[in-house]
Every structure is written in structure tokens, then in C-alpha cells.
Amino acid sequence: LRWGLRRYLERRAASAPLTIVFDDIHWAEPALLDLIEDLAEWARAPLFLLCMARPDLREMRAGWGGGLMNASAIRLEPLTPAESARLIRELLAIDALPDELRAQVIDRSEGNPLYVEEFLRMLIDGGHVAKRDGRFVATASLERLVVPETLQGLVAARLDSLPVAVKRALQRGAVVGKVFWPEAIAAQGPAGERIEDLLVDAARRDLASELDERGLGGGRAWTFKHILIRDVAYDAIPKAERSRAHDAFGRWLEHAAAERVDEYAEIVGYHAEQAFLLAQELGEPDLQDLGVRAHRALVASGMKARQRGDVRASRTFFQRALTVADGTELAPLDRLGTRGLLAIAKAKLDVSDEVVNEIAALIPELRTHPPTVVLVDLLQLRSLQISDNDVVAAAALDREAVDVARQIGDPETIAWAMTRSQWLPWVTGDLETQRRVLAEAFAYIEASGAQGALGEVLGWLRGNAWQRGAFGEMEEYGRRHQEWAMANGSALQRAVAARGLAQATLMRGDLDAALAQARHAAELATDAGVREWIGISEWGVAWALDAAGHLAGAQAALEASTRTLEGVALQGFRAESRTQLARLLVARGDLAGARAQAELARAEVGPSDIFTIATTAWAFAVIAAADGRAEEAERSYREARERIGSTGYRTEAMQIQRDHARFLIETGRATEAWPLLEQVRAFYDTPQTGFERERTVELLERCAAAKRQP
Numbered sequence: 216l217r218w219g220l221r222r223y224l225e226r227r228a229a230s231a232p233l234t235i236v237f238d239d240i241h242w243a244e245p246a247l248l249d250l251i252e253d254l255a256e257w258a259r260a261p262l263f264l265l266c267m268a269r270p271d272l273r274e275m276r277a278g279w280g281g282g283l284m285n286a287s288a289i290r291l292e293p294l295t296p297a298e299s300a301r302l303i304r305e306l307l308a309i310d311a312l313p314d315e316l317r318a319q320v321i322d323r324s325e326g327n328p329l330y331v332e333e334f335l336r337m338l339i340d341g342g343h344v345a346k347r348d349g350r351f352v353a354t355a356s357l358e359r360l361v362v363p364e365t366l367q368g369l370v371a372a373r374l375d376s377l378p379v380a381v382k383r384a385l386q387r388g389a390v391v392g393k394v395f396w397p398e399a400i401a402a403q404g405p406a407g408e409r410i411e412d413l414l415v416d417a418a419r420r421d422l423a424s425e426l427d428e429r430g431l432g433g434g435r436a437w438t439f440k441h442i443l444i445r446d447v448a449y450d451a452i453p454k455a456e457r458s459r460a461h462d463a464f465g466r467w468l469e470h471a472a473a474e475r476v477d478e479y480a481e482i483v484g485y486h487a488e489q490a491f492l493l494a495q496e497l498g499e500p501d502l503q504d505l506g507v508r509a510h511r512a513l514v515a516s517g518m519k520a521r522q523r524g525d526v527r528a529s530r531t532f533f534q535r536a537l538t539v540a541d542g543t544e545l546a547p548l549d550r551l552g553t554r555g556l557l558a559i560a561k562a563k564l565d566v567s568d569e570v571v572n573e574i575a576a577l578i579p580e581l582r583t584h585p586p587t588v589v590l591v592d593l594l595q596l597r598s599l600q601i602s603d604n605d606v607v608a609a610a611a612l613d614r615e616a617v618d619v620a621r622q623i624g625d626p627e628t629i630a631w632a633m634t635r636s637q638w639l640p641w642v643t644g645d646l647e648t649q650r651r652v653l654a655e656a657f658a659y660i661e662a663s664g665a666q667g668a669l670g671e672v673l674g675w676l677r678g679n680a681w682q683r684g685a686f687g688e689m690e691e692y693g694r695r696h697q698e699w700a701m702a703n704g705s706a707l708q709r710a711v712a713a714r715g716l717a718q719a720t721l722m723r724g725d726l727d728a729a730l731a732q733a734r735h736a737a738e739l740a741t742d743a744g745v746r747e748w749i750g751i752s753e754w755g756v757a758w759a760l761d762a763a764g765h766l767a768g769a770q771a772a773l774e775a776s777t778r779t780l781e782g783v784a785l786q787g788f789r790a791e792s793r794t795q796l797a798r799l800l801v802a803r804g805d806l807a808g809a810r811a812q813a814e815l816a817r818a819e820v821g822p823s824d825i826f827t828i829a830t831t832a833w834a835f836a837v838i839a840a841a842d843g844r845a846e847e848a849e850r851s852y853r854e855a856r857e858r859i860g861s862t863g864y865r866t867e868a869m870q871i872q873r874d875h876a877r878f879l880i881e882t883g884r885a886t887e888a889w890p891l892l893e894q895v896r897a898f899y900d901t902p903q904t905g906f907e908r909e910r911t912v913e914l915l916e917r918c919a920a921a922k923r924q925p
Contacts, residue, residue: 218735220250225260232261239442241272246527246742248276253738255286293326302331319362329441333369334362336421340376370447377420380406382448384413385422385439389449390460390486393439398432402467403460431471431479458493461486462505465512480519481532484512488535495542506543510536510553517556524705527744530560548584555581555589562596563745566782571600586622594619595635602642603787603821609639626665633659634668637675642787644825644862650679670699670708677715684865686722686903693719710739710748717755721762724906730759750780750788754795762906766803773799790819791827797834801841809838826867829858833871840878848878869895877914885921892918 227233237243237251255264272279279288294302299321324330338344343360345352363369374382387403388395397410406413414437417423422444423437430436439445452460465486472479487509494505517532533556540550555577561570574597581590598612613636620632633656640649657672659665677692693715700712717732733755740752753776760769773796780789793816800809813834820827836851852875859868873895879888892915899908 218738221254221258224254224262225258228260228262232263234263234265237264237266239268240266241268241270241275245275246525246744248279249741294324294328295326296321299324299326299328299331302328306331306335316360316362323362323364324366327366329443330366330369333366333373337369337373337376340373340420366443367447370444371451373420373422374444374448374451377422378416380408381413381416381420383407384410385417385444385448386452387460388414388423388437388439389445390452390457390464393442393445394426394436395438396430396432396436397434398430398471399464399467403463431468454493455497455499458490458497458499458505461493462490465490477519480512481516484509484516484532487512488539491539491542502542503544506539507545510539510543510545510549513539514553514556517560521556521560522705524707524743526560526563526707530557530564533557533560548581548587551577551581551584552587552589555587555593559589559592559596563747565746566785574600586619588620588623588625588628591616591620591623591628591632595632599635599638602639603824606639606643606823613639626659626663627667630656630660630663630665630668631671634671634675641675641679642826643823644859644864646679646683646863649863650676650683653679666703670696670703670712673699674708674711674715681718682864682866684869684898686901690719690903705743706739707743707745707748710736710743710752713739714752714755717759719903721755721759722904722906724909726759726763726906730756730763733759746779746782747785747788750776750785750792753779754792757795757799761799766799770796770799770803786819787821787824787827790816790824791830793819794827794830794834798837801837806838806841809834809841813838825858825862826864829855829862829864829867829871832858833874836878837874840881845882852878865898869898873911873914876918880914880918880921883921885918888918889915889922 224233224235240248240251243251251264251266254262268279300317303317303320320331320334324334338360341360343354345354363372374385377385384400384406387400387406390403391399397414400406400410411434414423414425418425421440423439426436426438428436439448449457465483468479468486469476469483472483476483487505491502491505491509494502499505513532513536517529517536520526520528520532533553537550537553537557540553554573558570558573558577561567562574574593578590578593578597581587581593594612594616598609598616601612602609617629617632617636620629623629633652637649637652637656640646640652653672653676656668657676660669660672673692673696677689677696680686680688680692693712697712697716700708713732713736717729717736720732721729733752737749737752737756740748743749753772757769757772757776760766760772773792776792777789777796780786780792793812797809797812797816800806800812813831816827816831816834820831822828832851832855836848836855839845839848839851852871855871856868856875859871862868872891876888876891876895879885879891892911896908896911896915899911901908
């Protein structure tokens with residue numbers, strides 16, 4: 216989304232400067248704030264972004280706009296008493312306006328010009344001033360006027376002075392939102408008069424205005440002149456009436472949307488939820504029906520968000536659904552399922568010990584009920600969490616998940632269960648078994664037509680081919696994954712596909728393009744909000760920067776990755792980040808920092824994670840070599856090669872072997888290094904790996920020169 220919007224706006228601004236105004240961003244979701252910051256930092260076009268917000272924004276984003284060379288924050292200070300007096304003279308040029316009243320307005324406005332404007336409207340609406348010969352003149356009632364102390368009180372006083380039918384119409388409009396439609400007002404109950412006439416009356420009083428667009432019911436859309444008017448009108452509705460209004464509008468919206476109901480599902484869910492929560496607060500008798508409806512709508516919205524890859528939104532919906540479930544007599548399985556969905560979403564965003572324990576506790580409870588998709592997902596999430604430490608138990612959970620999926624009989628669930636079973640052979644280095652599992656999942660997807668897991672399968676087939684050294688297959692699977700992700704994938708799938716593309720581009724030697732693709736992958740992963748992939752995507756950025764000689768940038772990327780991958784459930788990925796960071800710190804001359812990272816990696820890596828066990832030994836070898844401890848370095852290099860050699864990670868084995876050969880050359884053992892480098896060159900002698908071949912040839916040339924020396 217970030218990249219796509221940025222490119223669209225850059226093209227729009229290509230012919231002339233473009234101004235984009237974001238109003239009231241203190242109410243924005245975090246994803247929108249991230250998007251705005253991304254535009255400000257990375258857009259390469261004459262774009263002017265104007266963002267207006269209340270000071271509340273600082274509570275969510277204390278550093279908003281900070282650190283950007285092309286951004287600044289302007290604080291609009293309240294009007295001074297002299298400025299407020301001038302505004303009153305301009306807006307309230309009223310004969311015989313008492314000085315005491317002017318002073319009250321200045322004092323109570325606290326420098327807010329909206330207070331002054333609303334005060335004028337209250338004078339006009341209440342008949343306290345009259346227009347004569349083009350000028351306002353005070354009436355006798357002005358002397359008895361009581362000035363409300365707050366802006367909200369001032370707006371409330373204006374609303375209270377309205378005819379009952381007009382006020383009721385605005386209150387029902389407030390239930391809908393800042394923008395509303397006559398049909399939506401009618402859905403909440405009889406209005407007593409023609410609704411359009413009531414809204415025209417409100418427009419004459421400068422409380423609402425008609426928009427040049429059609430509403431969902433077919434009539435014109437209307438909007439409140441200011442969001443504060445909407446808020447005050449809404450707050451004045453008694454809670455019992457408010458609950459009934461939310462329920463009535465939500466049901467009308469569900470019906471009026473017809474075949475477009477999916478587009479409005481989240482709004483329907485919100486109104487069902489508000490109807491329930493208000494009724495719950497009042498102890499209304501029909502709570503059960505409202506609760507079931509709200510729970511169903513919120514879970515459906517959460518599932519929609521999950522399917523489109525918006526993990527943050529899914530977590531919010533499932534949390535809200537669970538809150539409703541806690542106050543409703545749901546079937547035990549419905550409540551367990553909601554807890555499970557919430558735990559899955561939390562695990563993707565911020566894995567804590569509490570979430571890990573919740574998943575472990577939910578599985579035995581769900582086993583006592585009929586099989587569900589939630590149980591399948593939890594079983595395999597638990598398998599992933601323990602795979603570094605208990606291969607046997609993890610394998611049993613994967614088998615159970617596939618069995619449960621087959622009992623359910625849903626092709627999509629079966630395809631996902633088969634696909635996720637590839638993780639265990641991957642983490643243990645059994646790449647042939649992983650390839651077989653993925654091939655079986657791919658065949659099932661083609662036969663069943665269940666396409667949801669196809670991107671995952673293609674992405675892992677690409678990764679499998681990469682480590683096996685089947686680089687032609689790697690590029691072909693990567694191309695297919697990229698095409699699928701662009702057409703069908705979530706932000707996460709697009710991130711994974713972009714990371715694969717960056718990796719392939721780097722191996723070919725186009726360093727600038729690889730860096731741009733890696734950064735794009737990291738942006739997409741951030742959009743998706745999945746911490747695991749945010750951290751992993753930073754590896755690709757670091758590799759591209761390292762290859763181009765930008766070691767400081769590569770270090771920053773790996774340090775960011777390590778921070779992102781905090782938490783027990785992600786410590787295997789974090790350990791791998793540390794091994795890469797340790798080797799980079801050696802290149803930058805920071806042996807103490809490198810040793811600290813390597814020690815942490817050794818403490819964090821699980822006993823089944825052969826890959827990171829090997830790369831940890833490699834890090835210690837590099838540190839020992841830089842520290843002049845050649846014998847220790849040799850032992851560590853041999854340990855790393857022996858560990859990785861027992862697996863199918865051939866590409867990683869060649870990387871370690873090439874670095875070992877470099878060490879041998881530097882310690883006067885070029886003859887031993889030569890056959891190692893010849894093997895690496897033969898491995899990378901493909902059209903897809905020109906950059907790696909060139910790096911190996913450079914070492915071979917150094918090796919040949921060293922051999923010629925006496």
C-alpha cells in the first residue's frame with residue numbers, strides 16, 4: 216500500500232506540485248500515520264503534505280514529524296485576548312453589546328475562535344440579536360443571557376434551542392457519523408416531519424450542509440458543519456435510545472447494502488457492538504440477541520481483515536469480539552474459538568510469554584470439542600514455537616493438524632495444514648523432505664482449487680531451491696510467487712515475494728536494484744505488521760548494503776532486526792540476526808561487540824536449529840581469526856562446516872566454505888584453500904549467480920598469487 220500510493224502520488228505530481236491535506240489525524244489509525252510518515256520521508260516529487268491535528272496526537276506519536284529534514288511541526292497557539300477581541304469586533308459587530316459580555320466571551324473562549332463563532336450563532340438562533348439595516352442590534356433578552364462556560368456547552372445550548380424534530384433528526388444523524396443520509400435517519404424511527412425539511416432547517420442554522428453526492432439509500436448525503444457538533448449531538452442522546460438507534464441503523468445498513476454488504480461489514484459490526492455495550496451498561500432484557508449479533512459481526516470483520524493480511528485490524532476485531540463474548544451466553548466452542556483467533560493474531564504481532572502460554576492452554580480445551588479451523592491453526596502455531604527445541608513433539612502436532620483438517624473437510628484448511636507442515640523439515644535441514652511436503656501441498660492445491668495457500672507454497676519452493684543450489688528453479692518459483700502475490704496476495708505475501716526477488720537480484724549482481732527491492736520488501740512487511748517478517752526482511756536490506764560496501768547501514772539494519780525479533784517465541788530468528796551482526800561487527804573492527812552478539816546467539820539458538828548452530832560457530836570462527844587465535848578459528852570453521860554439511864543447506868555451506876578458504880589464504884595455507892574455492896566456483900557457475908561467482912573468482916586469484924609466493 217505504501218509503495219503503491221507513493222508511486223501514484225509521485226506520478227500525479229510529475230507535471231505540477233501537489234498538495235494533500237489530512238485533517239484530524241489525531242483520530243487516525245496507526246497504519247495511516249505510518250503511511251503519511253513514509254510519504255514524507257521517501258516521496259521523490261513536489262508533494263506538500265499538510266496534516267492538522269489536536270495536541271492529542273502527541274500521546275500516540277510523541278515524535279511525530281521529528282527526525283525528518285523535510286518536515287516541520289507548527290503549533291497553532293490560542294488567540295491572545297487582544298486577538299479574540301478583534302475577532303469579536305469582526306464577527307460580532309453588534310450595537311449595545313455589553314462590555315461585560317464581551318469580556319466573558321474572551322475569557323471563556325480561551326483563545327478558541329470556534330467558541331466565538333458558535334457564540335454568534337447562539338445569539339442569532341436565540342433571538343438575542345436582530346439584523347436591522349444590515350447590522351446586528353442587541354435585543355432586550357441579551358441582558359438575561361447566560362454564557363456557557365465551554366465550547367461543548369455552547370454547542371449544546373444551540374442544539375437545545377432547536378425545534379424538537381430538528382434536534383432529533385441531527386441526533387439520529389450523529390449515530391450514523393459525521394456524514395449521514397435521510398434514509399438512515401428514517402430507519403431509526405418516525406421523524407414526525409419530512410426529514411429533508413428538517414435538515415434544511417438545520418442547514419439554515421449553520422449546523423449541517425448538503426453534500427454533492429448520493430448516500431447509500433439513494434438520497435443526498437449530508438454532513439455536520441463541524442465534528443464537534445456531531446459529538447455533542449450524539450452525547451445528548453439517552454443511552455437506551457442510543458442503543459436502539461445503533462441497532463436499528465446497523466440492521467438497515469445491512470439490508471440497504473444488499474450485494475455490497477461485505478463493503479460495510481465493519482460498520483455493521485461497529486453499530487451492533489455499540490448497541491450491545493450500551494444495552495449491557497443499562498441491563499436491558501434483550502442483551503443476548505444483541506450480543507450474539509455483535510459477536511458474529513465482529514468475528515466476521517476480523518476474519519476479513521485476516522484474509523487481506525491486516526493482522527493489526529484482525530487483532531482489534533477479535534479483541535472486541537471477545538469483550539462481547541464475555542458479556543454474552545455464547546456456546547463454549549464459540550468463545551474458545553474467539554480466544555484462539557485472538558491468540559493467533561497476537562502471536563503474529565507481538566509474541567509474549569502470555570500469548571505462548573495461552574496457545575498452549577487453548578489446544579487441550581479445543582480438543583474436547585468438534586474439530587475446528589482454529590484448532591488446526593493453533594496446533595501448527597504451537598509446532599512452530601517448539602520446533603527449535605522439541606522436534607518429536609512438533610512433528611506430532613503437525614500430523615494432528617493435518618488429521619483435524621481432513622476431518623473438517625474444507626480444502627483451504629487442508630491445503631494450509633499441508634503447507635505449514637514444511638517448516639519442521641526446513642528447520643532441521645531436511646530439504647528433500649521439505650520439497651516433498653511442498654510438492655504434495657502444491658499437487659493438492661491444483662487438484663482441489665484451494666488457492667489461499669498457493670503463495671505460501673511458491674515462496675517456500677523458491678527458498679528450498681535457493682538453499683539446494685537449484686538457482687534456475689529458484690528464479691522460476693520466485694517469478695511465479697511475485698505474479699501471484701501481486702494479483703492475489705496480502706501485504707505479507709507481497710513482502711515475502713519482494714524479499715525473494717531482492718535475493719535473486721543480489722545474486723545476479725545488480726546491487727542498486729537489490730537494495731531497492733529489499734527496502735520495498737521491508738516496507739511491505741511493516742505494512743503487514745508481522746514482526747517475524749519485519750525482522751527477516753531487514754536481513755535482505757543488510758545483505759544488499761553489505762555487498763555494496765555500506766557496512767554502517769548494514770549494521771543498522773541488523774540491529775533493527777534484532778530489536779524487532781524480541782520475545783521468546785522469536786528467539787531462533789533473533790539468534791540468526793545476531794550471528795550476522797557479529798560477523799559484520801568484526802568487519803567494522805568491533806570485536807567486543809561481535810563477541811557479545813555471538814554469545815547471545817549461542818544462548819538463544821535451539822538444539823534443533825542446525826542452520827543457526829552452524830552460523831553461530833561461523834561467527835565465533837570469524838571473531839577468533841580477527842583476534843589472532845588461528846587454531847581456535849580453524850576449529851570453529853570446521854565445526855560450522857560439519858554442522859551445515861549434515862543438512863541440505865548447500866548454499867549456506869558454500870558461503871561458510873568460501874569464508875573458511877579466505878581465512879586459510881590469510882594464514883598462509885593457500886594450497887588447502889584452492890580445492891575449497893574450486894568447489895564453490897563450480898557451485899555458483901550458473902547464469903543466476905554471477906555476483907557470487909565473481910566474488911569466488913576474486914578469492915581464487917588471491918589464492919593463486921599466494922601459492923606463487925615462495
